[in-house]
Amino acid sequence: MGGVAESPTNLVALLMIAVGFVLNTIGFAAPYWVTSPLGSRFGLWMYCDFLDNCYQWDSDGITFAKFEQIRAFEGLGFVGTLAVLLFTVLYLCVPKVSGNKILGILDVLVCFASAGAILIGVIIFGSEQSNLGWAFGLSTAGGILFGLAGVLIILAMCRK
Secondary structure (H helix, E strand, C coil): CCCHHHCHHHHHHHHHHHHHHHHHHHHHHCCCCEECCCCCEECCCEEECCCCCEEEHHHCCCCCCCHHHHHHHHHHHHHHHHHHHHHHHHHHHCCCCCCCHHHHHHHHHHHHHHHHHHHHHHHHHHHHCCCECHHHHHHHHHHHHHHHHHHHHHHHHHHC
C-alpha cells in the first residue's frame, strides 16, 4: 500500500475513511440520535423540544443509564477517526513515508480501535433507546466504514 495510484484497494480504503469520517462527524454532533413522534429529539450533547428549543444535556442533569459511557466511547472513536484520516493520508500520499510498514500497522490498529469504539457506543445506545434517528444511523455507518477500511488496508499491505 505505497500510494493511492498503486492499487484500486488503496483508493477505495481512502474513500471509505473519508466518507466514514464525514458520516461519523455529522452523526456525533447532531441532536437526532432519538426522535419522538411529538417532534422532540436528542443526541449525545443536547436535546430539543417540539418547539425547537435546544438545551445542553448538562444544563439540567437529564440523562439515562450508561450515557457517560456512550459519550466516552463515541468521543474516543471521533478522536481516533481524526488520527486515522491523518495516518492514511500520510501513508498513501506523502512520498517520504508512503508505504512505511510501521505507519501502515499503526493506521490499521487505530482504524480498528476507532471502529470498535464507535460501534460499542452505538450498540450500548441502541440497547437503551427506541425511535432511533438518522444521526444514530450515520454514526453506525461511519463505524462500519472504518472497520471495512481497516480490512482493505490489511489486504493491500499483504499484497505488497
